[in-house]
Amino acid sequence: MKIGQTLCLTGLLIGMACLMAPAQTLTAAQARTDFTYLKRKLDMLHPGMGYYTPRPRMEQLYDSLYNRLTAPMDYLAFYHNVSPLVTALKDGHTNLNHRKNYIGKQTRFLPFYIRPVDNKYFISHNVSADTSLRRGTELLTINNRTVGDLHRELMDSDHSGSDGDNLTGRRQWSLVQFADYYAAWYGSADSISITYRLAGDTLVRQTRLRCPTLAGFRSTIRRRYGAELSQAPNLSVRIVDTLTHTAVLRVASFMGLKKKDPFQWAFNRRLKQAFKQLKRDNVQNLVVDVQGNGGGVVLNSARLLRYWMPKPFRIMEQEEMTRAARAELITRWNPLSALNFSLQYKSDKEGGFSSRMSHRRYRPRHKDAFTGNLYFMMNGASFSATTSVLAKTLDAGLGTFVGEASGSAYWGDFAGHFKTVTLPYSRLQVRIPLKKLTHAVVPDRANGFTVEPDFTVTRSYEDLMTNRDYVLDYTLRLIRQGVVARKPIPLRPLQASLSLPTVQE
Numbered sequence: 001m002k003i004g005q006t007l008c009l010t011g012l013l014i015g016m017a018c019l020m021a022p023a024q025t026l027t028a029a030q031a032r033t034d035f036t037y038l039k040r041k042l043d044m045l046h047p048g049m050g051y052y053t054p055r056p057r058m059e060q061l062y063d064s065l066y067n068r069l070t071a072p073m074d075y076l077a078f079y080h081n082v083s084p085l086v087t088a089l090k091d092g093h094t095n096l097n098h099r100k101n102y103i104g105k106q107t108r109f110l111p112f113y114i115r116p117v118d119n120k121y122f123i124s125h126n127v128s129a130d131t132s133l134r135r136g137t138e139l140l141t142i143n144n145r146t147v148g149d150l151h152r153e154l155m156d157s158d159h160s161g162s163d164g165d166n167l168t169g170r171r172q173w174s175l176v177q178f179a180d181y182y183a184a185w186y187g188s189a190d191s192i193s194i195t196y197r198l199a200g201d202t203l204v205r206q207t208r209l210r211c212p213t214l215a216g217f218r219s220t221i222r223r224r225y226g227a228e229l230s231q232a233p234n235l236s237v238r239i240v241d242t243l244t245h246t247a248v249l250r251v252a253s254f255m256g257l258k259k260k261d262p263f264q265w266a267f268n269r270r271l272k273q274a275f276k277q278l279k280r281d282n283v284q285n286l287v288v289d290v291q292g293n294g295g296g297v298v299l300n301s302a303r304l305l306r307y308w309m310p311k312p313f314r315i316m317e318q319e320e321m322t323r324a325a326r327a328e329l330i331t332r333w334n335p336l337s338a339l340n341f342s343l344q345y346k347s348d349k350e351g352g353f354s355s356r357m358s359h360r361r362y363r364p365r366h367k368d369a370f371t372g373n374l375y376f377m378m379n380g381a382s383f384s385a386t387t388s389v390l391a392k393t394l395d396a397g398l399g400t401f402v403g404e405a406s407g408s409a410y411w412g413d414f415a416g417h418f419k420t421v422t423l424p425y426s427r428l429q430v431r432i433p434l435k436k437l438t439h440a441v442v443p444d445r446a447n448g449f450t451v452e453p454d455f456t457v458t459r460s461y462e463d464l465m466t467n468r469d470y471v472l473d474y475t476l477r478l479i480r481q482g483v484v485a486r487k488p489i490p491l492r493p494l495q496a497s498l499s500l501p502t503v504q505e
Helices: 003-023 028-045 055-066 075-087 147-157 168-176 178-186 214-229 265-280 298-305 337-344 385-395 461-466 470-480 494-499
Strands: 095-097 112-117 120-126 138-142 191-197 205-210 236-241 246-250 285-289 316-321 345-347 353-355 373-378 400-403 412-422 429-439
Touching: 028 055, 028 075, 028 412, 028 429, 055 075, 075 095, 075 147, 112 168, 112 178, 112 461, 120 147, 120 214, 120 461, 138 147, 147 168, 147 178, 168 178, 236 265, 236 470, 246 265, 246 470, 265 298, 285 470, 298 385, 316 412, 337 345, 373 385, 373 470, 385 429, 400 470
Parallel strands: 246 285, 285 373, 373 400
Antiparallel strands: 095 429, 112 120, 120 138, 138 191, 191 205, 236 246, 316 353, 316 429, 345 353, 412 429
């Protein structure tokens, strides 16, 4: 057979496999094997089993879900059966993901972004062929189910980005990525039926919309909304008010700026440039925008903190892992990995391991340090290493926090290193964190389970229609009135906040 024909046949077979994959059926024995395998891995590796949900409750839930596996079931039904066990951990770093290529080029997504105002849901960006669905269209139902009901189900199906019983992270991600969550939970659909009300109209209308592929979605949204969707680069500075000497530092991620940069030098250089600019421009009020920052490298969060922390500090009080996690950090192909592990970790009283490096101290930067008023714009997607920055700043008695509660806990989280477990038959993937990271903070200085806002700000309908940055708008009003939550300015007392209008969702 010629090479061209072979490649063509191979491509056809792969394409058929991708089309057939969603229809996979698991026998009861296969489903039980996968489920037992996952439970064993969680018990062995996860450092937070029993932390948020007591172990007896986890065991009861496991037994209940296992006992349902008595007959063959399709792949998506099994995915739904596994989800409650993973979400019961209430750990935002533990993620249940579909098997490889389940979500792919042929997957079709809902053709719009939605945003909430009060208890209603509105289309903010439309990529469907029906251009009458402009911003401000109230979305009532999708395939005969209310949007509110769908949103609650999607929130409950995935605990990613939200620790404990905190709802802000789950609410934020399930709305920002509503189309992704919908496809993951309900599967790909060629089209959907919706009911809606146009802006300024009371008539309930109904239509059917074709769902685009990811490529089609991206192409249309760039063409229709490209200018307003462009975001400021990570670690960029912009002056937003010359009268009050106010600037915004956008910190979109604590991940490295370059793929091959193990020491994170590029991030450190860009950070230095940002604070040199702040000093050069005589910025007195700094707004640190960490909305949507899902975290990254703890070293980079420490580097940011160095620019305003008043004295030497530690990020972590303790880093712990289970006994079995050691095997995940030692690789056969690297003979030095065992030695490296021994240098970094030691046995602890619980039978696991703790880090020898968690007590590392960081010195504040004196050159280019920021000594003015700090404001943080945050939301539920401010997670992991981002919450570390917020918690350490709060612990130091600094900052004014604006927006909504962060996604991670004030005390710390489960993260550090990860193991992705692939279930034998379904090929579902579960990412398991291997470390319990405890922040070096004083518990009594917490303002809630997470880092809570001093000023809660939510979207209004006018904010939606004008695409206004309503959190920044509110923060600038605080600055202009001299309101500082933890470093009151004598000339403008904190009571000035009482004159601020309440921003309603």
